[in-house]
Amino acid sequence: MANIQLTILMPCLDEAETLALCINKANAWSAASGITTEVLIADNGSTDGSQEIAESLGARVVAVEQKGYGSALFHGCMAAKGEWVIMGDSDDSYDFSKLDSFVMKLQEGFDLVMGNRFLGGIAPGAMPWKNRFIGNPVLTWVGRTLFKCPAKDFHCGLRGFRKDAFLKMDLRTTGMEFASEMVIKANLFDMRIAEVATTLSVDGRTRAPHLKPWRDGWRHLRFMLLFSPRWLFLIPGAILFMLSLVSYAALLSGPVTFGSVAFDVHTLFFAETGLVLGFLAVALGFIIRMVGIREGLLQDHSLFEKMRASPILEIGSVTGVFMMLGGLFFGVDALMSWSEVEFGTLDAGVLLRTISVSTMLIMLGGVTLMASLIMGFLALPTRDQR
Numbered sequence: 447m448a449n450i451q452l453t454i455l456m457p458c459l460d461e462a463e464t465l466a467l468c469i470n471k472a473n474a475w476s477a478a479s480g481i482t483t484e485v486l487i488a489d490n491g492s493t494d495g496s497q498e499i500a501e502s503l504g505a506r507v508v509a510v511e512q513k514g515y516g517s518a519l520f521h522g523c524m525a526a527k528g529e530w531v532i533m534g535d536s537d538d539s540y541d542f543s544k545l546d547s548f549v550m551k552l553q554e555g556f557d558l559v560m561g562n563r564f565l566g567g568i569a570p571g572a573m574p575w576k577n578r579f580i581g582n583p584v585l586t587w588v589g590r591t592l593f594k595c596p597a598k599d600f601h602c603g604l605r606g607f608r609k610d611a612f613l614k615m616d617l618r619t620t621g622m623e624f625a626s627e628m629v630i631k632a633n634l635f636d637m638r639i640a641e642v643a644t645t646l647s648v649d650g651r652t653r654a655p656h657l658k659p660w661r662d663g664w665r666h667l668r669f670m671l672l673f674s675p676r677w678l679f680l681i682p683g684a685i686l687f688m689l690s691l692v693s694y695a696a697l698l699s700g701p702v703t704f705g706s707v708a709f710d711v712h713t714l715f716f717a718e719t720g721l722v723l724g725f726l727a728v729a730l731g732f733i734i735r736m737v738g739i740r741e742g743l744l745q746d747h748s749l750f751e752k753m754r755a756s757p758i759l760e761i762g763s764v765t766g767v768f769m770m771l772g773g774l775f776f777g778v779d780a781l782m783s784w785s786e787v788e789f790g791t792l793d794a795g796v797l798l799r800t801i802s803v804s805t806m807l808i809m810l811g812g813v814t815l816m817a818s819l820i821m822g823f824l825a826l827p828t829r830d831q832r
Contacts, residue, residue: 516624683727762818769811
């Protein structure tokens with residue numbers, strides 16, 4: 447058999463009602479295109495005879511035991527024999543008889559070719575209103591903003607890509623997040639991305655779809671935010687920390703008055719809260735980035751390479767311990783001040799400011815110590831098991 451140039455991949459879980467339609471369309475397009483093509487079905491445990499239907503129409507079936515949309519697609523891509531892969535759902539919502547525009551872009555050298563259903567046309571009833579007017583626009587905007595993605599239909603399920611580009615992405619998720627991870631990593635790796643018009647039809651199944659719009663939409667949003675710890679944790683945390691630090695420093699020496707409004711020790715404790723939360727957010731941002739790099743979800747960065755090579759555990763731990771000791775010192779100082787009046791009444795403003803410095807240093811020191819321990823653990827060298 448000649449070398450296969452294209453694999454048309456369809457994930458499948460009990461799609462006996464529509465699978466034959468999809469395969470027949472793919473076979474008809476393949477025959478007309480002249481491109482050496484295989485149709486590959488990644489079956490995720492169907493019990494309705496989908497496997498037999500696929501094989502009877504000449505498709506190759508690969509069984510995927512691990513459940514999940516992403517798992518089925520990942521193992522299907524790994525089993526694909528083609529230089530290029532075009533994937534799409536097997537519910538007859540995507541038209542496998544019209545793949546010319548995808549192949550054209552792949553021939554031009556693009557690594558990932560995204561379909562755009564809003565350009566090609568969405569049939570009445572094919573997409574729920576909450577997906578069409580809320581879910582897709584919001585998630586696409588988030589993806590374009592956080593990752594500078596050129597695609598305007600971030601979650602179109604019909605897409606093509608080069609097999610070598612897929613291997614470079616090293617995708618890890620097993621659920622619906624797989625589609626988001628593919629686009630995000632293609633952007634992070636500076637791959638060439640194109641977008642072509644495609645259509646979306648009403649799927650031909652009589653059963654309810656596997657997709658749960660609100661649940662899966664939240665999973666995609668959560669995944670994209672976690673994939674960008676800089677914007678989820680680091681930048682908001684740094685802004686909160688700096689604003690709180692300025693407010694805290696201003697109020698530490700005494701009340702601050704603006705016109706008829708006076709800010710005193712009560713505001714000081716709110717500033718302390720923001721200072722600690724901001725510091726914690728920054729620490730979590732670093733930790734999540736290190737976890738993402740370690741798990742192959744995020745790209746490495748020179749800063750984190752230096753952190754892993756540095757004695758981060760020792761430096762951070764010592765710093766955290768000294769901050770906590772400083773906090774204890776101010777706590778003891780407050781206790782001694784109280785003892786000087788035989789534990790009677792004290793100037794609440796002065797005492798509370800001292801206690802605030804004490805608790806603030808203890809909390810910041812504790813966060814620094816624990817974050818250093820976690821990052822030190824994540825920086826341990828391990829054998830690559832891939």
